[in-house]
Amino acid sequence: MKFEGTYVAMVTPFDENKQIDEEGFRSNINYLIDQGVDGLVGAGTTGESATLNHEEHQKVIEILVDEVDGRVEAIAGTGSNATSEALSLTKFAADAGADGALLITPYYNKPQQHALVDHYSTIAAACDIPIIAYNVPSRTGSDIAVETAVELAKVEGIEAIKEASGSVDKVSDIYRALSREGLEDDFNILSGEDSLTLPLMAVGATGVISASANIDARRMVLMVNSILNDDYTRAMELHYEMVDLIRALFIESNPVPVKTAMNLMGLPAGPFRQPLCEMKEDNLEILKKALKESDLI
Template sequence: MKLGSIGTAMVTPFNEDGKIDYEVTTLLINHLIDNGTNSLIVNGTTGESPTLSEEEKERLLVHTISIVNGRIPVIAGTGSNDTQASIRATKRAELLGADGVMLVVPYYNKPDQNGMYEHFKTIAENTSLPILLYNIPGRSGVNLSAETVIRLSKITNIEAVKEASGDLAQMAAIIEGTDDTFSVYSGDDALTLPLLAIGGEGVISVSSHIAGLEMQRMIADFRNGNTASAATHHQILMPLFHAVFSKPNPVPIKYLLKRAGLPVGDVRLPLVGIAGEDTYLNLTMQTFKQQFDSKRE
């Protein structure tokens, strides 16, 4: 699964009636591809998947695949806390033409490590698609251990993990314990550079909606040995990373996209959007732009 350095967990645009806006989705997809995104993750948490019906998820995936038209990989979020439901969604995504699937650690029912292993193994046995595991203890209530990821990496089509535990030691253990064909991605924008420094592949990002090119510059500088410049980029980006997660995701990023001229609409309940102007987000974005503009000169 060639996700590149930056995979964007894409927001789902809604119109004023709260329905998916496919015209804006087309604009957003092209914007992301033009601004540094190497792969797209559809129907993830950032896309408000808990509030999308199965029909909406399928139609959004089909639309995204059509608009992308082979330019970059499209990964479908098909994981849930129900193994059989995840298998059905994964088979459907494969039929519809997805390039891979992202499977989140089962949430709420809190399986142990063996339960998580069997969950992912069973799904993998029912698809030929490449699989991106997604470990996010803050949402799932359980942590997929390094040992379990290493064990899962021996299954042929389990090819990568999105690590949002925030634990660099755990990420380092996964990198050390898996072979070179297995990739570790950060699930936190702020840990992109630290993860690269210990051998990670890149990031599954939210901030790349508005800072993809700048993040790619940071990654390129690091890989070209210009670590001082990469560190400077990281420092400039950090306030933006924090701002993007200052409220429940994807509330801030949708606000910033609208400010940037992409009318992606509001969020669905139980999330609530930002009413009026948000001084903190506006100032952070303005400062970020000024700092990067001055660095270009």
């Protein structure tokens, strides 16, 4: 499976009791599909997966697959710091009909590089679903090395990596290493850093899994499609149109600014689950200014 284009790391909207707002989630799915996205990711970091219990996690995946109904790719976040739990969630996603599974590297445990290969290989061998490894060392304390990414690319069923290490050099090195092994067409790299999507795609990434696209999917889709069509002039224009908004959306821990922006725009988002809480007032003003300048509020 070729993972290419714009995927949205969706928020999980909550009602006033901080329970999953199913109607709001379905509404957001349809809104984003109408914006032209290529895929939607549910129950990932932006979806506050860390505070979803197992039953809620499965519910989000079920709603996503049901509402998408084959119109775009439905990707389930199924990672965990326990291989057994990640395996259980990935099997559930496969049985539910998801098109792929996004698995963050086990957090806190800090597994060795060969242990990361074993972790992902164990799940890929047991689950009939394309797997995207998710590398975000700032959150997990674990970084997938270039050589490890190449080893993962050789494992049947592991089809891509979401790279959020914040390094253009890292993605460049991964792509070059894949090319040396003849794997560059069989294993995709997806940007996990919204503000770096343009440069990461310039050195080999094929798309983005974007949190900011919850807010401005239209322009993210236009930029990514421009890059895929080798129109870097237009892509650069769109990058600079979005960059201040993207920075404002990460001024505090994701997804706090994103959910705040959605609430300001009248999109279903609702409150946060602790330990996340409302934004500081000065940061909120920066976010509001960026939204106004982008004609979103």
